[in-house]
Amino acid sequence: MAKEGTGQPERDPEGVSRFVEHFAAQLVMAGMPRMPARVFAALLVSDTGAGGSAELGEALRISPAAVSGAVRYLDQQHLVSREREPGSRRERYRVHGDQWYEALTSREAVIRRWQDALREGIASVGPDSPAGRRLGETLAFFEFVEKEVEGIMDRWRVHREERFERE
Amino acid sequence: MAKEGTGQPERDPEGVSRFVEHFAAQLVMAGMPRMPARVFAALLVSDTGAGGSAELGEALRISPAAVSGAVRYLDQQHLVSREREPGSRRERYRVHGDQWYEALTSREAVIRRWQDALREGIASVGPDSPAGRRLGETLAFFEFVEKEVEGIMDRWRVHREERFERE
DNA sequence: CCTTAACTTCACAAATTTGTGAAACAAGCG
DNA sequence: CGCTTGTTTCACAAATTTGTGAAGTTAAGG
Structure with missing residues:
Protein backbone atom coordinates (compact mmCIF):
# COMPACT_ATOMS: atom_id res chain seq x y z
CA MET A 1 0.00 0.00 0.00
CA ASP A 98 3.84 -3.51 31.52
CA GLN A 99 1.77 -4.88 34.33
CA TRP A 100 -1.56 -5.82 32.92
CA TYR A 101 -0.57 -9.29 31.84
CA GLU A 102 0.76 -9.95 35.28
CA ALA A 103 -2.69 -9.12 36.59
CA LEU A 104 -4.17 -11.52 34.05
CA THR A 105 -1.93 -14.46 34.82
CA SER A 106 -0.53 -14.34 38.31
CA ARG A 107 -3.70 -13.60 40.20
CA GLU A 108 -2.93 -15.90 43.05
CA ALA A 109 -6.30 -15.38 44.64
CA VAL A 110 -7.83 -17.28 41.72
CA ILE A 111 -5.53 -20.24 42.12
CA ARG A 112 -6.31 -20.25 45.81
CA ARG A 113 -10.00 -20.56 45.16
CA TRP A 114 -9.43 -23.56 42.91
CA GLN A 115 -7.37 -25.12 45.64
CA ASP A 116 -9.97 -24.43 48.29
CA ALA A 117 -12.71 -25.98 46.19
CA LEU A 118 -10.59 -29.06 45.59
CA ARG A 119 -9.70 -29.52 49.24
CA GLU A 120 -13.37 -29.32 50.07
CA GLY A 121 -14.09 -32.02 47.52
CA ILE A 122 -11.35 -34.29 48.77
CA ALA A 123 -12.71 -34.04 52.27
CA SER A 124 -16.17 -34.96 51.04
CA VAL A 125 -15.27 -38.08 49.09
CA GLY A 126 -12.45 -39.24 51.33
CA PRO A 127 -8.82 -38.88 50.31
CA ASP A 128 -8.35 -42.60 49.68
CA SER A 129 -11.26 -43.13 47.37
CA PRO A 130 -10.59 -43.20 43.63
CA ALA A 131 -12.30 -39.85 43.28
CA GLY A 132 -10.30 -38.52 46.20
CA ARG A 133 -7.09 -39.56 44.54
CA ARG A 134 -8.08 -37.91 41.28
CA LEU A 135 -8.93 -34.67 43.03
CA GLY A 136 -5.74 -34.95 45.05
CA GLU A 137 -3.69 -35.10 41.91
CA THR A 138 -5.48 -32.10 40.50
CA LEU A 139 -4.84 -30.22 43.71
CA ALA A 140 -1.18 -31.14 43.51
CA PHE A 141 -1.16 -29.78 40.00
CA PHE A 142 -2.55 -26.44 41.08
CA GLU A 143 -0.10 -26.23 43.95
CA PHE A 144 2.68 -26.96 41.53
CA VAL A 145 1.48 -24.34 39.08
CA GLU A 146 1.16 -21.75 41.81
CA LYS A 147 4.86 -22.02 42.55
CA GLU A 148 5.85 -22.17 38.92
CA VAL A 149 3.92 -19.07 37.98
CA GLU A 150 5.91 -17.09 40.47
CA GLY A 151 9.09 -18.35 38.88
CA ILE A 152 7.87 -17.51 35.41
CA MET A 153 7.06 -13.95 36.30
CA ASP A 154 10.48 -13.51 37.90
CA ARG A 155 12.22 -14.83 34.84
CA TRP A 156 10.03 -12.67 32.63
CA ARG A 157 11.06 -9.51 34.42
CA VAL A 158 14.69 -10.38 33.85
CA HIS A 159 14.01 -11.28 30.25
CA ARG A 160 12.15 -8.04 29.63
CA GLU A 161 14.90 -6.03 31.23
CA GLU A 162 17.45 -7.51 28.86
CA ARG A 163 15.26 -7.01 25.87
CA PHE A 164 14.63 -3.44 26.85
CA GLU A 165 18.27 -2.57 27.27
CA ARG A 166 19.23 -4.06 23.97
CA GLU A 167 16.87 -1.80 22.08
CA MET B 1 -21.82 -52.61 42.27
CA ASP B 98 -4.53 -36.88 34.56
CA GLN B 99 -4.69 -34.99 31.31
CA TRP B 100 -7.58 -32.64 31.57
CA TYR B 101 -5.69 -29.83 33.22
CA GLU B 102 -3.07 -30.04 30.52
CA ALA B 103 -5.86 -29.45 28.04
CA LEU B 104 -6.96 -26.46 30.10
CA THR B 105 -3.58 -24.82 30.38
CA SER B 106 -1.23 -25.79 27.61
CA ARG B 107 -3.49 -25.33 24.63
CA GLU B 108 -0.93 -23.77 22.39
CA ALA B 109 -3.48 -22.93 19.74
CA VAL B 110 -4.93 -20.36 22.11
CA ILE B 111 -1.60 -18.69 22.74
CA ARG B 112 -1.02 -18.64 19.00
CA ARG B 113 -4.20 -16.76 18.41
CA TRP B 114 -3.19 -14.11 20.92
CA GLN B 115 0.12 -13.78 19.17
CA ASP B 116 -1.51 -13.51 15.76
CA ALA B 117 -3.86 -10.81 16.91
CA LEU B 118 -0.96 -8.88 18.41
CA ARG B 119 1.20 -9.12 15.31
CA GLU B 120 -1.72 -7.81 13.31
CA GLY B 121 -2.03 -4.88 15.67
CA ILE B 122 1.67 -4.09 15.57
CA ALA B 123 1.58 -4.01 11.80
CA SER B 124 -1.37 -1.62 11.90
CA VAL B 125 0.09 0.96 14.25
CA GLY B 126 3.68 0.65 13.17
CA PRO B 127 6.27 -1.15 15.30
CA ASP B 128 8.04 2.05 16.30
CA SER B 129 5.06 3.98 17.56
CA PRO B 130 4.42 4.03 21.29
CA ALA B 131 1.42 1.76 20.80
CA GLY B 132 3.53 -0.53 18.63
CA ARG B 133 6.11 -0.81 21.36
CA ARG B 134 3.49 -1.60 23.97
CA LEU B 135 1.99 -4.30 21.81
CA GLY B 136 5.44 -5.56 20.98
CA GLU B 137 6.21 -6.03 24.64
CA THR B 138 2.95 -7.87 25.12
CA LEU B 139 3.76 -10.11 22.19
CA ALA B 140 7.17 -10.81 23.66
CA PHE B 141 5.44 -11.77 26.88
CA PHE B 142 3.22 -14.28 25.14
CA GLU B 143 6.14 -15.75 23.25
CA PHE B 144 7.97 -16.06 26.52
CA VAL B 145 5.03 -17.71 28.21
CA GLU B 146 4.58 -20.12 25.35
CA LYS B 147 8.04 -21.52 25.91
CA GLU B 148 7.72 -21.51 29.67
CA VAL B 149 4.47 -23.40 29.66
CA GLU B 150 6.11 -26.23 27.82
CA GLY B 151 8.79 -26.32 30.49
CA ILE B 152 6.22 -26.28 33.27
CA MET B 153 4.34 -29.23 31.90
CA ASP B 154 7.55 -31.20 31.51
CA ARG B 155 8.54 -30.48 35.08
CA TRP B 156 5.03 -31.33 36.24
CA ARG B 157 5.17 -34.77 34.68
CA VAL B 158 8.42 -35.46 36.50
CA HIS B 159 7.02 -34.07 39.74
CA ARG B 160 3.86 -36.16 39.44
CA GLU B 161 5.89 -39.25 38.72
CA GLU B 162 7.85 -38.78 41.92
CA ARG B 163 4.78 -38.06 43.97
CA PHE B 164 3.06 -41.12 42.59
CA GLU B 165 5.94 -43.42 43.39
CA ARG B 166 6.30 -42.15 46.88
CA GLU B 167 2.71 -42.98 47.74
C1' DC C 1 -39.49 -57.72 14.06
C1' DC C 2 -41.25 -55.20 17.87
C1' DT C 3 -40.33 -53.34 22.29
C1' DT C 4 -37.69 -50.83 25.27
C1' DA C 5 -33.82 -48.29 27.16
C1' DA C 6 -30.45 -44.65 26.53
C1' DC C 7 -29.22 -40.79 24.38
C1' DT C 8 -29.78 -36.81 21.01
C1' DT C 9 -32.04 -33.16 18.52
C1' DC C 10 -35.29 -29.49 18.10
C1' DA C 11 -38.48 -25.63 19.03
C1' DC C 12 -39.54 -22.68 22.31
C1' DA C 13 -40.34 -20.27 26.92
C1' DA C 14 -37.86 -18.31 30.70
C1' DA C 15 -34.11 -16.04 32.53
C1' DT C 16 -30.14 -13.45 32.03
C1' DT C 17 -27.13 -10.18 29.91
C1' DT C 18 -26.27 -6.14 27.05
C1' DG C 19 -26.26 -1.57 25.58
C1' DT C 20 -28.91 2.55 25.18
C1' DG C 21 -31.22 7.16 25.96
C1' DA C 22 -32.29 10.24 29.36
C1' DA C 23 -31.44 12.38 33.41
C1' DA C 24 -28.34 13.36 37.21
C1' DC C 25 -23.83 14.70 38.59
C1' DA C 26 -19.22 17.01 38.86
C1' DA C 27 -15.89 20.37 37.76
C1' DG C 28 -13.53 23.77 35.02
C1' DC C 29 -14.28 28.24 32.80
C1' DG C 30 -16.08 32.67 31.88
C1' DC D 1 -22.31 32.12 40.34
C1' DG D 2 -24.29 29.90 36.20
C1' DC D 3 -22.90 27.68 31.76
C1' DT D 4 -20.76 24.04 29.47
C1' DT D 5 -18.33 19.82 28.80
C1' DG D 6 -17.41 15.25 30.16
C1' DT D 7 -18.79 11.24 32.98
C1' DT D 8 -21.84 8.28 35.66
C1' DT D 9 -26.26 6.22 37.06
C1' DC D 10 -30.68 4.26 36.11
C1' DA D 11 -34.70 2.04 33.97
C1' DC D 12 -35.76 -0.46 30.31
C1' DA D 13 -35.96 -2.68 25.56
C1' DA D 14 -33.48 -5.80 22.68
C1' DA D 15 -30.68 -9.62 22.05
C1' DT D 16 -28.62 -13.60 23.62
C1' DT D 17 -28.25 -17.66 26.38
C1' DT D 18 -30.20 -21.42 28.97
C1' DG D 19 -32.69 -25.47 30.01
C1' DT D 20 -36.83 -28.05 29.11
C1' DG D 21 -40.44 -31.21 27.17
C1' DA D 22 -41.45 -33.79 23.38
C1' DA D 23 -40.39 -36.16 19.39
C1' DG D 24 -36.70 -38.66 16.94
C1' DT D 25 -32.72 -41.99 16.60
C1' DT D 26 -30.07 -46.05 17.56
C1' DA D 27 -29.26 -50.42 19.27
C1' DA D 28 -30.06 -54.29 22.63
C1' DG D 29 -33.21 -58.01 24.03
C1' DG D 30 -36.83 -60.76 23.68
Whole structure:
Protein backbone atom coordinates (compact mmCIF):
# COMPACT_ATOMS: atom_id res chain seq x y z
CA MET A 1 0.00 0.00 0.00
CA ALA A 2 1.00 3.63 -0.33
CA LYS A 3 3.30 4.60 2.45
CA GLU A 4 5.49 7.63 2.54
CA GLY A 5 9.15 7.11 3.12
CA THR A 6 9.43 9.27 6.20
CA GLY A 7 10.44 6.23 8.19
CA GLN A 8 7.45 6.55 10.52
CA PRO A 9 4.77 4.19 9.15
CA GLU A 10 1.39 5.78 9.52
CA ARG A 11 -1.52 4.29 11.43
CA ASP A 12 -3.89 2.16 9.42
CA PRO A 13 -7.29 2.88 11.01
CA GLU A 14 -9.01 -0.08 9.47
CA GLY A 15 -6.27 -2.45 10.55
CA VAL A 16 -6.34 -1.00 14.03
CA SER A 17 -10.04 -1.58 14.22
CA ARG A 18 -9.62 -5.17 13.09
CA PHE A 19 -7.01 -5.68 15.76
CA VAL A 20 -9.26 -4.29 18.44
CA GLU A 21 -12.02 -6.71 17.51
CA HIS A 22 -9.74 -9.73 17.21
CA PHE A 23 -7.93 -9.05 20.42
CA ALA A 24 -11.18 -8.40 22.21
CA ALA A 25 -12.49 -11.71 20.88
CA GLN A 26 -9.60 -13.47 22.59
CA LEU A 27 -10.39 -11.75 25.84
CA VAL A 28 -14.02 -12.72 25.51
CA MET A 29 -13.05 -16.34 24.95
CA ALA A 30 -11.01 -16.05 28.11
CA GLY A 31 -14.13 -15.04 29.99
CA MET A 32 -14.21 -11.25 29.81
CA PRO A 33 -17.52 -9.55 28.93
CA ARG A 34 -17.77 -8.01 25.51
CA MET A 35 -17.59 -4.28 26.11
CA PRO A 36 -14.80 -4.35 28.68
CA ALA A 37 -12.79 -6.47 26.26
CA ARG A 38 -13.26 -3.99 23.44
CA VAL A 39 -12.48 -1.00 25.60
CA PHE A 40 -9.39 -2.65 26.95
CA ALA A 41 -8.15 -3.51 23.47
CA ALA A 42 -8.81 0.04 22.35
CA LEU A 43 -6.73 1.39 25.21
CA LEU A 44 -3.95 -1.01 24.37
CA VAL A 45 -3.57 0.29 20.82
CA SER A 46 -3.89 3.95 21.67
CA ASP A 47 -0.55 5.69 21.49
CA THR A 48 -0.89 7.25 24.88
CA GLY A 49 -2.27 4.12 26.50
CA ALA A 50 -5.03 6.24 27.90
CA GLY A 51 -8.24 7.90 26.84
CA GLY A 52 -11.54 9.29 27.99
CA SER A 53 -15.08 8.08 27.76
CA ALA A 54 -16.02 10.22 24.76
CA GLU A 55 -12.89 9.35 22.85
CA LEU A 56 -13.25 5.63 23.38
CA GLY A 57 -16.95 5.74 22.72
CA GLU A 58 -16.40 7.32 19.36
CA ALA A 59 -13.66 4.92 18.36
CA LEU A 60 -15.75 1.89 19.24
CA ARG A 61 -19.09 3.34 18.17
CA ILE A 62 -20.70 2.75 21.52
CA SER A 63 -22.40 5.09 23.96
CA PRO A 64 -20.44 6.79 26.72
CA ALA A 65 -22.58 4.82 29.13
CA ALA A 66 -21.25 1.57 27.76
CA VAL A 67 -17.70 2.83 28.14
CA SER A 68 -18.38 3.82 31.69
CA GLY A 69 -19.71 0.37 32.53
CA ALA A 70 -16.79 -1.30 30.84
CA VAL A 71 -14.29 0.83 32.70
CA ARG A 72 -15.90 0.06 36.02
CA TYR A 73 -15.38 -3.63 35.29
CA LEU A 74 -11.79 -3.16 34.16
CA ASP A 75 -11.06 -1.08 37.20
CA GLN A 76 -12.39 -3.76 39.52
CA GLN A 77 -10.17 -6.31 37.78
CA HIS A 78 -7.23 -3.92 38.21
CA LEU A 79 -6.67 -3.84 34.49
CA VAL A 80 -6.91 -0.08 34.17
CA SER A 81 -6.55 2.83 36.52
CA ARG A 82 -8.30 6.16 36.44
CA GLU A 83 -6.48 9.43 36.45
CA ARG A 84 -7.83 12.92 36.73
CA GLU A 85 -6.03 15.19 34.34
CA PRO A 86 -5.61 18.45 36.28
CA GLY A 87 -6.53 21.17 33.80
CA SER A 88 -9.47 19.39 32.20
CA ARG A 89 -12.74 17.71 33.02
CA ARG A 90 -11.62 14.78 30.95
CA GLU A 91 -11.01 11.67 32.95
CA ARG A 92 -8.36 9.35 31.64
CA TYR A 93 -8.36 5.61 31.92
CA ARG A 94 -4.94 4.13 31.65
CA VAL A 95 -3.70 0.64 30.97
CA HIS A 96 -0.79 -0.29 33.19
CA GLY A 97 1.58 -0.78 30.29
CA ASP A 98 3.84 -3.51 31.52
CA GLN A 99 1.77 -4.88 34.33
CA TRP A 100 -1.56 -5.82 32.92
CA TYR A 101 -0.57 -9.29 31.84
CA GLU A 102 0.76 -9.95 35.28
CA ALA A 103 -2.69 -9.12 36.59
CA LEU A 104 -4.17 -11.52 34.05
CA THR A 105 -1.93 -14.46 34.82
CA SER A 106 -0.53 -14.34 38.31
CA ARG A 107 -3.70 -13.60 40.20
CA GLU A 108 -2.93 -15.90 43.05
CA ALA A 109 -6.30 -15.38 44.64
CA VAL A 110 -7.83 -17.28 41.72
CA ILE A 111 -5.53 -20.24 42.12
CA ARG A 112 -6.31 -20.25 45.81
CA ARG A 113 -10.00 -20.56 45.16
CA TRP A 114 -9.43 -23.56 42.91
CA GLN A 115 -7.37 -25.12 45.64
CA ASP A 116 -9.97 -24.43 48.29
CA ALA A 117 -12.71 -25.98 46.19
CA LEU A 118 -10.59 -29.06 45.59
CA ARG A 119 -9.70 -29.52 49.24
CA GLU A 120 -13.37 -29.32 50.07
CA GLY A 121 -14.09 -32.02 47.52
CA ILE A 122 -11.35 -34.29 48.77
CA ALA A 123 -12.71 -34.04 52.27
CA SER A 124 -16.17 -34.96 51.04
CA VAL A 125 -15.27 -38.08 49.09
CA GLY A 126 -12.45 -39.24 51.33
CA PRO A 127 -8.82 -38.88 50.31
CA ASP A 128 -8.35 -42.60 49.68
CA SER A 129 -11.26 -43.13 47.37
CA PRO A 130 -10.59 -43.20 43.63
CA ALA A 131 -12.30 -39.85 43.28
CA GLY A 132 -10.30 -38.52 46.20
CA ARG A 133 -7.09 -39.56 44.54
CA ARG A 134 -8.08 -37.91 41.28
CA LEU A 135 -8.93 -34.67 43.03
CA GLY A 136 -5.74 -34.95 45.05
CA GLU A 137 -3.69 -35.10 41.91
CA THR A 138 -5.48 -32.10 40.50
CA LEU A 139 -4.84 -30.22 43.71
CA ALA A 140 -1.18 -31.14 43.51
CA PHE A 141 -1.16 -29.78 40.00
CA PHE A 142 -2.55 -26.44 41.08
CA GLU A 143 -0.10 -26.23 43.95
CA PHE A 144 2.68 -26.96 41.53
CA VAL A 145 1.48 -24.34 39.08
CA GLU A 146 1.16 -21.75 41.81
CA LYS A 147 4.86 -22.02 42.55
CA GLU A 148 5.85 -22.17 38.92
CA VAL A 149 3.92 -19.07 37.98
CA GLU A 150 5.91 -17.09 40.47
CA GLY A 151 9.09 -18.35 38.88
CA ILE A 152 7.87 -17.51 35.41
CA MET A 153 7.06 -13.95 36.30
CA ASP A 154 10.48 -13.51 37.90
CA ARG A 155 12.22 -14.83 34.84
CA TRP A 156 10.03 -12.67 32.63
CA ARG A 157 11.06 -9.51 34.42
CA VAL A 158 14.69 -10.38 33.85
CA HIS A 159 14.01 -11.28 30.25
CA ARG A 160 12.15 -8.04 29.63
CA GLU A 161 14.90 -6.03 31.23
CA GLU A 162 17.45 -7.51 28.86
CA ARG A 163 15.26 -7.01 25.87
CA PHE A 164 14.63 -3.44 26.85
CA GLU A 165 18.27 -2.57 27.27
CA ARG A 166 19.23 -4.06 23.97
CA GLU A 167 16.87 -1.80 22.08
CA MET B 1 -21.82 -52.61 42.27
CA ALA B 2 -19.85 -50.67 44.83
CA LYS B 3 -17.72 -52.52 47.30
CA GLU B 4 -18.03 -50.97 50.70
CA GLY B 5 -14.57 -50.90 52.26
CA THR B 6 -14.29 -51.27 55.97
CA GLY B 7 -11.86 -48.43 56.65
CA GLN B 8 -13.03 -46.32 53.69
CA PRO B 9 -14.22 -42.94 54.79
CA GLU B 10 -17.79 -42.57 53.66
CA ARG B 11 -18.96 -40.19 50.97
CA ASP B 12 -20.73 -37.10 52.20
CA PRO B 13 -23.37 -36.43 49.58
CA GLU B 14 -24.07 -32.91 50.65
CA GLY B 15 -20.41 -32.03 50.73
CA VAL B 16 -19.94 -33.57 47.32
CA SER B 17 -22.74 -31.48 45.96
CA ARG B 18 -21.25 -28.35 47.45
CA PHE B 19 -17.94 -29.17 45.84
CA VAL B 20 -19.54 -29.67 42.47
CA GLU B 21 -21.13 -26.25 42.63
CA HIS B 22 -18.05 -24.48 43.91
CA PHE B 23 -15.74 -26.09 41.43
CA ALA B 24 -18.15 -25.42 38.61
CA ALA B 25 -18.29 -21.79 39.70
CA GLN B 26 -14.55 -21.58 39.18
CA LEU B 27 -14.86 -23.02 35.72
CA VAL B 28 -17.61 -20.57 34.91
CA MET B 29 -15.44 -17.68 36.02
CA ALA B 30 -12.78 -19.04 33.72
CA GLY B 31 -15.23 -18.77 30.85
CA MET B 32 -16.99 -22.13 30.71
CA PRO B 33 -20.79 -22.20 30.31
CA ARG B 34 -22.78 -23.21 33.32
CA MET B 35 -24.02 -26.70 32.52
CA PRO B 36 -20.78 -28.01 31.02
CA ALA B 37 -19.00 -26.79 34.12
CA ARG B 38 -21.37 -28.63 36.42
CA VAL B 39 -21.28 -31.80 34.41
CA PHE B 40 -17.52 -31.72 34.30
CA ALA B 41 -17.27 -31.22 38.04
CA ALA B 42 -19.70 -34.07 38.60
CA LEU B 43 -17.58 -36.39 36.49
CA LEU B 44 -14.49 -35.33 38.38
CA VAL B 45 -15.90 -36.39 41.74
CA SER B 46 -17.42 -39.63 40.55
CA ASP B 47 -15.41 -42.63 41.67
CA THR B 48 -15.25 -44.12 38.21
CA GLY B 49 -14.56 -40.82 36.51
CA ALA B 50 -17.32 -41.70 34.11
CA GLY B 51 -21.06 -41.73 33.90
CA GLY B 52 -24.07 -41.68 31.63
CA SER B 53 -26.61 -39.06 30.75
CA ALA B 54 -29.29 -40.38 33.08
CA GLU B 55 -26.93 -40.79 35.98
CA LEU B 56 -25.49 -37.31 35.69
CA GLY B 57 -28.85 -35.77 35.08
CA GLU B 58 -30.19 -37.20 38.28
CA ALA B 59 -27.19 -36.13 40.33
CA LEU B 60 -27.39 -32.57 39.08
CA ARG B 61 -31.17 -32.35 38.87
CA ILE B 62 -31.16 -31.41 35.22
CA SER B 63 -32.77 -32.95 32.17
CA PRO B 64 -30.95 -35.54 30.04
CA ALA B 65 -31.11 -32.98 27.26
CA ALA B 66 -29.06 -30.53 29.27
CA VAL B 67 -26.49 -33.23 29.98
CA SER B 68 -26.29 -34.06 26.33
CA GLY B 69 -25.66 -30.47 25.38
CA ALA B 70 -23.06 -30.08 28.09
CA VAL B 71 -21.24 -33.20 26.98
CA ARG B 72 -21.15 -32.04 23.39
CA TYR B 73 -19.40 -28.91 24.56
CA LEU B 74 -16.95 -30.77 26.76
CA ASP B 75 -16.21 -33.17 23.96
CA GLN B 76 -15.40 -30.35 21.57
CA GLN B 77 -13.03 -28.90 24.14
CA HIS B 78 -11.42 -32.32 24.53
CA LEU B 79 -12.22 -32.37 28.20
CA VAL B 80 -14.14 -35.63 28.11
CA SER B 81 -14.29 -38.58 25.79
CA ARG B 82 -17.24 -40.81 25.00
CA GLU B 83 -17.09 -44.55 25.31
CA ARG B 84 -19.62 -47.10 24.24
CA GLU B 85 -19.94 -49.82 26.81
CA PRO B 86 -20.29 -53.04 24.76
CA GLY B 87 -23.11 -54.98 26.44
CA SER B 88 -25.31 -52.01 27.23
CA ARG B 89 -27.06 -49.07 25.64
CA ARG B 90 -25.49 -46.86 28.22
CA GLU B 91 -22.99 -44.42 26.86
CA ARG B 92 -20.21 -43.38 29.20
CA TYR B 93 -18.53 -40.00 29.28
CA ARG B 94 -15.11 -40.10 30.78
CA VAL B 95 -12.81 -37.42 32.14
CA HIS B 96 -9.20 -37.97 31.14
CA GLY B 97 -7.99 -38.32 34.69
CA ASP B 98 -4.53 -36.88 34.56
CA GLN B 99 -4.69 -34.99 31.31
CA TRP B 100 -7.58 -32.64 31.57
CA TYR B 101 -5.69 -29.83 33.22
CA GLU B 102 -3.07 -30.04 30.52
CA ALA B 103 -5.86 -29.45 28.04
CA LEU B 104 -6.96 -26.46 30.10
CA THR B 105 -3.58 -24.82 30.38
CA SER B 106 -1.23 -25.79 27.61
CA ARG B 107 -3.49 -25.33 24.63
CA GLU B 108 -0.93 -23.77 22.39
CA ALA B 109 -3.48 -22.93 19.74
CA VAL B 110 -4.93 -20.36 22.11
CA ILE B 111 -1.60 -18.69 22.74
CA ARG B 112 -1.02 -18.64 19.00
CA ARG B 113 -4.20 -16.76 18.41
CA TRP B 114 -3.19 -14.11 20.92
CA GLN B 115 0.12 -13.78 19.17
CA ASP B 116 -1.51 -13.51 15.76
CA ALA B 117 -3.86 -10.81 16.91
CA LEU B 118 -0.96 -8.88 18.41
CA ARG B 119 1.20 -9.12 15.31
CA GLU B 120 -1.72 -7.81 13.31
CA GLY B 121 -2.03 -4.88 15.67
CA ILE B 122 1.67 -4.09 15.57
CA ALA B 123 1.58 -4.01 11.80
CA SER B 124 -1.37 -1.62 11.90
CA VAL B 125 0.09 0.96 14.25
CA GLY B 126 3.68 0.65 13.17
CA PRO B 127 6.27 -1.15 15.30
CA ASP B 128 8.04 2.05 16.30
CA SER B 129 5.06 3.98 17.56
CA PRO B 130 4.42 4.03 21.29
CA ALA B 131 1.42 1.76 20.80
CA GLY B 132 3.53 -0.53 18.63
CA ARG B 133 6.11 -0.81 21.36
CA ARG B 134 3.49 -1.60 23.97
CA LEU B 135 1.99 -4.30 21.81
CA GLY B 136 5.44 -5.56 20.98
CA GLU B 137 6.21 -6.03 24.64
CA THR B 138 2.95 -7.87 25.12
CA LEU B 139 3.76 -10.11 22.19
CA ALA B 140 7.17 -10.81 23.66
CA PHE B 141 5.44 -11.77 26.88
CA PHE B 142 3.22 -14.28 25.14
CA GLU B 143 6.14 -15.75 23.25
CA PHE B 144 7.97 -16.06 26.52
CA VAL B 145 5.03 -17.71 28.21
CA GLU B 146 4.58 -20.12 25.35
CA LYS B 147 8.04 -21.52 25.91
CA GLU B 148 7.72 -21.51 29.67
CA VAL B 149 4.47 -23.40 29.66
CA GLU B 150 6.11 -26.23 27.82
CA GLY B 151 8.79 -26.32 30.49
CA ILE B 152 6.22 -26.28 33.27
CA MET B 153 4.34 -29.23 31.90
CA ASP B 154 7.55 -31.20 31.51
CA ARG B 155 8.54 -30.48 35.08
CA TRP B 156 5.03 -31.33 36.24
CA ARG B 157 5.17 -34.77 34.68
CA VAL B 158 8.42 -35.46 36.50
CA HIS B 159 7.02 -34.07 39.74
CA ARG B 160 3.86 -36.16 39.44
CA GLU B 161 5.89 -39.25 38.72
CA GLU B 162 7.85 -38.78 41.92
CA ARG B 163 4.78 -38.06 43.97
CA PHE B 164 3.06 -41.12 42.59
CA GLU B 165 5.94 -43.42 43.39
CA ARG B 166 6.30 -42.15 46.88
CA GLU B 167 2.71 -42.98 47.74
C1' DC C 1 -39.49 -57.72 14.06
C1' DC C 2 -41.25 -55.20 17.87
C1' DT C 3 -40.33 -53.34 22.29
C1' DT C 4 -37.69 -50.83 25.27
C1' DA C 5 -33.82 -48.29 27.16
C1' DA C 6 -30.45 -44.65 26.53
C1' DC C 7 -29.22 -40.79 24.38
C1' DT C 8 -29.78 -36.81 21.01
C1' DT C 9 -32.04 -33.16 18.52
C1' DC C 10 -35.29 -29.49 18.10
C1' DA C 11 -38.48 -25.63 19.03
C1' DC C 12 -39.54 -22.68 22.31
C1' DA C 13 -40.34 -20.27 26.92
C1' DA C 14 -37.86 -18.31 30.70
C1' DA C 15 -34.11 -16.04 32.53
C1' DT C 16 -30.14 -13.45 32.03
C1' DT C 17 -27.13 -10.18 29.91
C1' DT C 18 -26.27 -6.14 27.05
C1' DG C 19 -26.26 -1.57 25.58
C1' DT C 20 -28.91 2.55 25.18
C1' DG C 21 -31.22 7.16 25.96
C1' DA C 22 -32.29 10.24 29.36
C1' DA C 23 -31.44 12.38 33.41
C1' DA C 24 -28.34 13.36 37.21
C1' DC C 25 -23.83 14.70 38.59
C1' DA C 26 -19.22 17.01 38.86
C1' DA C 27 -15.89 20.37 37.76
C1' DG C 28 -13.53 23.77 35.02
C1' DC C 29 -14.28 28.24 32.80
C1' DG C 30 -16.08 32.67 31.88
C1' DC D 1 -22.31 32.12 40.34
C1' DG D 2 -24.29 29.90 36.20
C1' DC D 3 -22.90 27.68 31.76
C1' DT D 4 -20.76 24.04 29.47
C1' DT D 5 -18.33 19.82 28.80
C1' DG D 6 -17.41 15.25 30.16
C1' DT D 7 -18.79 11.24 32.98
C1' DT D 8 -21.84 8.28 35.66
C1' DT D 9 -26.26 6.22 37.06
C1' DC D 10 -30.68 4.26 36.11
C1' DA D 11 -34.70 2.04 33.97
C1' DC D 12 -35.76 -0.46 30.31
C1' DA D 13 -35.96 -2.68 25.56
C1' DA D 14 -33.48 -5.80 22.68
C1' DA D 15 -30.68 -9.62 22.05
C1' DT D 16 -28.62 -13.60 23.62
C1' DT D 17 -28.25 -17.66 26.38
C1' DT D 18 -30.20 -21.42 28.97
C1' DG D 19 -32.69 -25.47 30.01
C1' DT D 20 -36.83 -28.05 29.11
C1' DG D 21 -40.44 -31.21 27.17
C1' DA D 22 -41.45 -33.79 23.38
C1' DA D 23 -40.39 -36.16 19.39
C1' DG D 24 -36.70 -38.66 16.94
C1' DT D 25 -32.72 -41.99 16.60
C1' DT D 26 -30.07 -46.05 17.56
C1' DA D 27 -29.26 -50.42 19.27
C1' DA D 28 -30.06 -54.29 22.63
C1' DG D 29 -33.21 -58.01 24.03
C1' DG D 30 -36.83 -60.76 23.68
